[in-house]
Amino acid sequence: MLRARVNTLLLLSSMAACAGTLPRFSFSDTAGRVHTRAEWAGKHALVLLFVSTDCPLSNRYVPEMNRMVSAYAPRGVVFYAVQGDATVPLSQVQEHVKEFGYTFPYLLDPAESLAAYTGATATPEAAVLAPGGELLYLGRIDNRLEDYGKERVQVTQFDLRDALDAVLAGKPVPHPRTKALGCAITRKQ
Amino acid sequence: MKPLALLAVLAAMFALTAPAAPTYNKDIAPILYQNCAGCHRPGEVAPFPLLSYQDTGKRAALIASVTKARVMPPWKAEPGYGDFRDVRRLTDEQIALIQQWASSGAPEGAGPKPTPPHFTDGWQLGQPDRIVTIPTKFSVPAGGPDVYRCFVIPLNLDKDTYIGAMEFRAGSRRTVHHALVFADPRGQGRKLAAGSPDGGYTCFGSPGFAGGLIGGWAPGITPRKPVAGFATTLEKGTDLVVQIHYHPSGAPAEDQSSLGLFYSDPPTHGRALVLVATRDIDIPPGDSHYVVKVSRTLAADAQVIGITPHAHYLCKDMKVNAYLPDGSVKPLIWIKDWDFNWQGAYTYATPVKLPKGTRVELEYTYDNSEGNPHNPAHPPVRVTYGEQTTNEMGLAFLSLAFPTPADAISFQRAMFLAR
Numbered sequence: 001m002l003r004a005r006v007n008t009l010l011l012l013s014s015m016a017a018c019a020g021t022l023p024r025f026s027f028s029d030t031a032g033r034v035h036t037r038a039e040w041a042g043k044h045a046l047v048l049l050f051v052s053t054d055c056p057l058s059n060r061y062v063p064e065m066n067r068m069v070s071a072y073a074p075r076g077v078v079f080y081a082v083q084g085d086a087t088v089p090l091s092q093v094q095e096h097v098k099e100f101g102y103t104f105p106y107l108l109d110p111a112e113s114l115a116a117y118t119g120a121t122a123t124p125e126a127a128v129l130a131p132g133g134e135l136l137y138l139g140r141i142d143n144r145l146e147d148y149g150k151e152r153v154q155v156t157q158f159d160l161r162d163a164l165d166a167v168l169a170g171k172p173v174p175h176p177r178t179k180a181l182g183c184a185i186t187r188k189q
Numbered sequence: 190m191k192p193l194a195l196l197a198v199l200a201a202m203f204a205l206t207a208p209a210a211p212t213y214n215k216d217i218a219p220i221l222y223q224n225c226a227g228c229h230r231p232g233e234v235a236p237f238p239l240l241s242y243q244d245t246g247k248r249a250a251l252i253a254s255v256t257k258a259r260v261m262p263p264w265k266a267e268p269g270y271g272d273f274r275d276v277r278r279l280t281d282e283q284i285a286l287i288q289q290w291a292s293s294g295a296p297e298g299a300g301p302k303p304t305p306p307h308f309t310d311g312w313q314l315g316q317p318d319r320i321v322t323i324p325t326k327f328s329v330p331a332g333g334p335d336v337y338r339c340f341v342i343p344l345n346l347d348k349d350t351y352i353g354a355m356e357f358r359a360g361s362r363r364t365v366h367h368a369l370v371f372a373d374p375r376g377q378g379r380k381l382a383a384g385s386p387d388g389g390y391t392c393f394g395s396p397g398f399a400g401g402l403i404g405g406w407a408p409g410i411t412p413r414k415p416v417a418g419f420a421t422t423l424e425k426g427t428d429l430v431v432q433i434h435y436h437p438s439g440a441p442a443e444d445q446s447s448l449g450l451f452y453s454d455p456p457t458h459g460r461a462l463v464l465v466a467t468r469d470i471d472i473p474p475g476d477s478h479y480v481v482k483v484s485r486t487l488a489a490d491a492q493v494i495g496i497t498p499h500a501h502y503l504c505k506d507m508k509v510n511a512y513l514p515d516g517s518v519k520p521l522i523w524i525k526d527w528d529f530n531w532q533g534a535y536t537y538a539t540p541v542k543l544p545k546g547t548r549v550e551l552e553y554t555y556d557n558s559e560g561n562p563h564n565p566a567h568p569p570v571r572v573t574y575g576e577q578t579t580n581e582m583g584l585a586f587l588s589l590a591f592p593t594p595a596d597a598i599s600f601q602r603a604m605f606l607a608r
Contacts, residue, residue: 059236062331062332099440147562184247184251
């Protein structure tokens with residue numbers, strides 16, 4: 001188990017080191033469909049949204065995530081939700097996806113290779129990748145959550161939207177790293 | 190297997206030199222059972238259970254963060270300023286222990302698995318004499334701003350009725366954030382709800398009329414058992430108006446919350462409410478420290494059994510003090526970090542005796558700057574007194590007890606004449 005994990009990390013870090021290529025990208029979603037990099041051939045960016053089933057902070061963002069998908073998917077951005085707690089049984093994840101009405105694929109990542117690759121630590125947290133795998137943005141979706149238990153009545157910074165707007169405009173992302181507050185991504189023991 | 194063996198040796202060596210890290214089984218479970226599990230269990234309001242190591246170990250970092258920030262368990266009153274019932278506040282030692290546990294890898298520990306406490310499912314006070322619900326299933330949206338809605342519950346009372354206790358059960362436990370129950374003897378709520386398909390109307394702050402606040406619920410509140418001699422009198426024909434604050438969860442939800450009423454004999458003791466409030470609020474945009482002070486003097490001896498402070502989003506600090514005629518000061522409550530989302534009715538562990546002539550003063554501080562994350566306006570705008578989300582209020586209800594109902598009536602008369 002430990003060795004397998006170390007091997008995965010070594011593999012990922014060597015791949016990340018060699019021109020920022022993604023690990024072999026082949027993940028099943030909750031409906032059993034397999035998603036591969038063929039899906040973002042010719043697209044401008046890839047967004048991974050790390051989420052969990054029972055984190056209220058993550059759940060409250062589902063409507064905003066869906067809004068972002070309808071705003072940016074037509075502009076060539078591919079969105080995936082990524083399971084941030086591999087200990088939750090599949091049936092529970094499926095029920096959650098249905099209840100919260102995700103409009104985009106929810107990937108199962110039992111080895112947590114995407115969290116390891118991007119360095120995401122929380123749910124909700126967003127990672128924006130170039131089609132080649134280069135990490136362009138990692139952090140919060142926006143500044144609604146000022147601190148634990150302290151929510152803005154009005155969001156004043158839209159970090160993920162700003163990052164995508166910059167990428168789509170061919171400009172550098174203004175703040176490529178922000179701190180995502182939320183529930184910790186459950187790392188396997 | 191070699192690295193594991195090496196790790197085991199290292200761990201054993203470390204154990205000889207450092208004090209043992211706290212473990213879930215021995216140290217953490219008792220804290221969580223005592224302070225968190227009442228809500229963090231299946232079927233209750235919290236989003237996940239905290240009953241087993243499986244529930245808890247994987248959330249160690251989150252638990253450490255929210256307890257350190259004192260976001261959880263939710264309790265806003267500062268210790269030493271009013272001695273309240275049902276205090277849900279961890280000690281500094283407990284918080285430090287949780288930090289230490291999380292930072293040392295959240296170990297489960299050896300020994301037998303701890304047994305969760307026994308909880309009563311459903312109505313906590315037993316089977317109510319009468320159960321009423323809000324009129325229809327209310328649709329709570331998946332996202333967007335919080336919803337504050339008042340629902341009228343006609344009781345159709347054909348005679349005066351005495352309520353010894355009341356218990357609120359949230360229907361949609363994931364979205365109901367808190368509830369306030371008002372008595373409406375004049376049917377004013379019905380008028381405000383006229384024509385509404387769900388028997389409700391939008392209300393923020395007050396129910397839209399001067400109704401008596403007779404109960405409330407927020408996560409973690411233990412329903413009050415009836416106290417001999419005390420009862421709320423509902424006049425013949427009185428409706429209940431329940432204000433529910435919904436916090437959208439991300440998924441659409443339906444709520445039909447209910448209230449259990451427990452009947453009682455007519456009261457032999459008296460009760461009265463004193464409102465300390467000001468309308469003199471006019472906060473310039475950008476002002477991060479706007480102070481409002483107002484006081485009322487008690488026209489007769491009284492015993493304070495509870496206090497309900499209230500303001501809107503901009504308020505950050507609330508102090509209520511009693512200045513006694515002998516020159517001494519009794520702090521009634523201090524909330525250092527007011528949050529509109531966590532309004533509560535606070536009940537004193539033992540009633541606070543205040544003699545005639547005591548001046549009860551509230552001192553509230555508001556932050557209308559850009560730096561206040563609760564500021565609903567961006568950029569900040571001038572904010573004046575009013576009922577809307579964009580207005581501010583500053584008030585506190587004191588709930589008073591008297592030896593007889595006649596004493597309560599003469600107290601109210603004296604307060605009225607002293608105005």
